[in-house]
Amino acid sequence: MPYYYLDTSSRAERQARGDRYNQQAQRILEFIRGFWLKHGYSPSVREITLAAGFTSTSVANYWLKQMRTNGHLLYEDNINRSFRIPGQTVHIPTHLDMLNRS
Numbered sequence: 001m002p003y004y005y006l007d008t009s010s011r012a013e014r015q016a017r018g019d020r021y022n023q024q025a026q027r028i029l030e031f032i033r034g035f036w037l038k039h040g041y042s043p044s045v046r047e048i049t050l051a052a053g054f055t056s057t058s059v060a061n062y063w064l065k066q067m068r069t070n071g072h073l074l075y076e077d078n079i080n081r082s083f084r085i086p087g088q089t090v091h092i093p094t095h096l097d098m099l100n101r102s
Contacts, residue, residue, distance in 0.1 A: 025067050028052055032073075032083050042075075042083040 031051045035043040043051070049060040064083075067073040076082040 021066070024052070024063065025070075025072055028063060028067065029072060029085060033085060033088065036088070042081045044081055 028048060028051075031048065032043060035047070045057050045060050045064070048054075048064070049057050052060060052063070054060045054063075064073060064075070068075060071086065074084040074086055
């Protein structure tokens with residue numbers, strides 16, 4: 001016999017959970033976007049962990065997987081610093097860009 005989970009929480013409780021998810025996801029996306037703009041590459045999971053105030057990288061990984069599942073974030077498994085925001089254009093610095101910084 002299959003097991004079914006009955007969500008007995010109220011609509012307001014489900015809405016509050018959704019709002020908390022959206023706020024946390026938005027903070028993470030803003031950090032990733034800002035990090036890209038400042039450094040020209042995406043942050044590491046540890047940097048996201050520290051910026052978001054998580055207690056461990058596993059908590060950050062949970063959030064990043066949820067955001068990928070919901071289409072808010074793109075990244076490749078087992079590739080460091082591969083985070084991308086859908087629709088974000090990326091400027092890859094060239095040798096001439098580096099010369100113009102001084």
